[in-house]
Amino acid sequence: MSIAIKIDNDAIAANVRVLRERATGAQVMGVVKADGYGHGLVEAGRAAREGGATWLGTAQPSESLALREAGDTGRILTWLYGPDGPFDALVAADIDMSFGSVKVLEAIAAAARAAGKVARLHLFLDTGLGREGCPLDLLPALLDRAKALQDEGVLRVVGMWSHLAWADQPGHPTINHQASVFLVGLELAEERGFELEVRHIANSAATLTRPDLHFDLVRPGIAMYGRPPVEDPEGGDWGLTPAMSVTTRVALVKPVHAGQGVSYGHEYTTDRETMLGLVPVGYADGVFRAGGGGRAHVAIRGRRYPIAGRVCMDQFVVDLGPDTEVTEGDEVVLIGPGGPSAADWADAVGTIDYEVLCRFGGLRPKVDA
Numbered sequence: 001m002s003i004a005i006k007i008d009n010d011a012i013a014a015n016v017r018v019l020r021e022r023a024t025g026a027q028v029m030g031v032v033k034a035d036g037y038g039h040g041l042v043e044a045g046r047a048a049r050e051g052g053a054t055w056l057g058t059a060q061p062s063e064s065l066a067l068r069e070a071g072d073t074g075r076i077l078t079w080l081y082g083p084d085g086p087f088d089a090l091v092a093a094d095i096d097m098s099f100g101s102v103k104v105l106e107a108i109a110a111a112a113r114a115a116g117k118v119a120r121l122h123l124f125l126d127t128g129l130g131r132e133g134c135p136l137d138l139l140p141a142l143l144d145r146a147k148a149l150q151d152e153g154v155l156r157v158v159g160m161w162s163h164l165a166w167a168d169q170p171g172h173p174t175i176n177h178q179a180s181v182f183l184v185g186l187e188l189a190e191e192r193g194f195e196l197e198v199r200h201i202a203n204s205a206a207t208l209t210r211p212d213l214h215f216d217l218v219r220p221g222i223a224m225y226g227r228p229p230v231e232d233p234e235g236g237d238w239g240l241t242p243a244m245s246v247t248t249r250v251a252l253v254k255p256v257h258a259g260q261g262v263s264y265g266h267e268y269t270t271d272r273e274t275m276l277g278l279v280p281v282g283y284a285d286g287v288f289r290a291g292g293g294g295r296a297h298v299a300i301r302g303r304r305y306p307i308a309g310r311v312c313m314d315q316f317v318v319d320l321g322p323d324t325e326v327t328e329g330d331e332v333v334l335i336g337p338g339g340p341s342a343a344d345w346a347d348a349v350g351t352i353d354y355e356v357l358c359r360f361g362g363l364r365p366k367v368d369a
């Protein structure tokens, strides 16, 4: 065996329950973009529904369509595309769609008109993230056009939404500023007679730290996979359980002399007679090469070992010490209970736990727990 990526779907469901309780009455959208942050799109979606998510969300339209094809009949929102859609398929599949420009709005309207259906839309307002969505200056014109199309009967604007730049830094002044821009946008919509079903701006961090920004719907991603996006003031982990574990087994244990260089370039040299353990996973399996040189750790029999020397394509080495009880076949925990977390890897290699989850989850077939 090489690498085992196990996903605990019950943990995802339990995490969504925790978030639903935190959501102060707002509905919960389980964000399952990027293959459910590497946890499996359809499985994570099912677990989110089980935990009480009344919405699912994916950036890519293909993933929303895949959820429908897999039998999900609930509300699903997708948001990342240009004017080429695929709006015919999204309209046919009854997926809620985001828009932030007149051009995309017209393209969606054309698809709905052709299908004889009423498209459900969420206007994405860029309140300051500087990424997708309509800037406030262009909002009045976009709302006016949307209202005309709504009056024509081809679409209904059911939501207005936005996304925060600094939600993971509670108290950052941009959060309140973005919230105030959002309120201005909502007022402009109400003035024009839109009756919005869902207003939403909160990701995981804001779901946990800003109840005043829950509005009608919150959109947690990382937290539903069990990774706390911000520190829990109560010193815990918000009651969240990590859903992904990454393990393998020791392939070889062998004695070496003092002064043995280890792995390519001999960046690590043993300083005594010792036992080396060979771990049969490498950067082709998602193990960050930047974790070599002692930066990242793994756990074997409950003890932590830094990676000795360089991470190779399919393997790396740990120095087990002279008196080790570790034997070939023992489990090696790269991520999971008793071992490092995704955040430990992120700290070791200079990234965020989001990328660690996507990386491990994305590269190998998953084994259900």
Ligand SMILES: *Cc1c(COP(=O)(O)O)cnc(C)c1O
Pocket (backbone or CB within 6 Å): 031, 033, 059, 162, 163, 202, 203, 204, 205, 219, 220, 221, 222, 223, 229
């Ligand atoms: C990814 C994403 C989320 C979820 O963010 P987390 O920080 O993982 O909770 C919510 N909304 C939008 C628009 C996103 O792109």
